[in-house]
Amino acid sequence: MPAKSAGLVSKAFAVFAKDIRLELRTKYAFNTILMFGVTTLAIVSFSLGQSGLPNKLLAALFWIIIFFSAMAALAQVFIREEETGTALALKLTADPNAVYLGKLFFNLTLLSLLTGIITPLFFIFTDAPTGDLWLFILVLVLGVIGLCGATTLVAAIISKAAVKGTLFAVLSFPILILPLIMLVAATDKALSGAAFSVIAAPIQGLIAYAVVMITASLMLFRFVWRE
């Protein structure tokens, strides 16, 4: 008999730790996301050279690389459960909120690692100005949280579909277009070294977006997961 009852945080951490362990043993999602990110960055940088692009264009290129890298791998967190037939065991035993939170933290870890590798390479390859680095990092953190908050639920929705990869990008695009516009605007300002007051509006928008997406996902996930 279980010795004591585990709370939501323990259960979510168990799902997260299990996914991290599986990823360390298979390296499937991380290798996919890294290869996609580095390849895209290399193509972009070799094509453009040190041509001194405007900050707005650099910001857009940066988030295009992150967006498509995320699309390449973030859905794996649910697709792997369906394809290996382990989703049923998880559905039978785990609280849906714990599953969502565990998967969300796994995706956050994965995308944080990717941005941690891609960002320095981006600055090196494109010769982008660092501007206000702390503000840039703040935008980056909010971007990662917003992207993962929205795409984790979409990943659960598409995991049973036949054309998962295409559907993931198609369904994610409409809900990510708004934060991507805000991210590009905020990144442009951060690269230019603008004052915080100039960038406050998109930052507030990004915080609100992340809170709304994660809250809505927590409320809706149990219906998506059970079907």
Place this chain on the structure above:
Amino acid sequence: MFKLTADNLGKRFGERKVFSEIAFELSTGDSLAVTGPNGSGKSTLIMLLLGYHHATRGEVGFHEDNEPLSDSQIRSQTSLVSPYLNLYDHLTGEENLTFFATVSGGHVTGKRVDELLALVGLEGRGVDMVGSYSSGMKQRLKYAAALLNEPAFLFLDEPTSNLDDRGKGIVAQIVEEYRKKSIVVVATNEKEELSFASQICRLGQ
């Protein structure tokens, strides 16, 4: 005292009727064998009872002392062993058991894990990756996982699938123990497995 009730259950996939008018009431200490030819809906009925298929008509009820159980109570009190339920190939047997114990709301000790592995004849193999197990060993590990929470409702679909004679003996022992203290529902086509249950529900007739 736990109760599992099925009230006039029916299931259709589009125009095709799978079964209809299934009704029973099981209390702790009762067991039910669901049998019938291939395609008669045995696995569908199990999934429907567990809430993973919607009934076209009728209702399923899980109760404790005549009070309906919540979704989380049902999750913590039910277990399934089935060929279509898989454990994680890239985790060891012990890691699988610890993981499922934790996500189902409990905490399992190493001693308990060892006891369960010994019960299903996997002593000494808990540190191996499940991907290296044979299909029979995987089936045994599913029993160990199913018994982690000492379920009040135990669902077995093709309970001896992939098992050798020793494995079948272990399953018979487990069912013998749990049919006294739980509600056991078995879906099977094997005649000898019908003896696992005190009641029989024949589908496809």
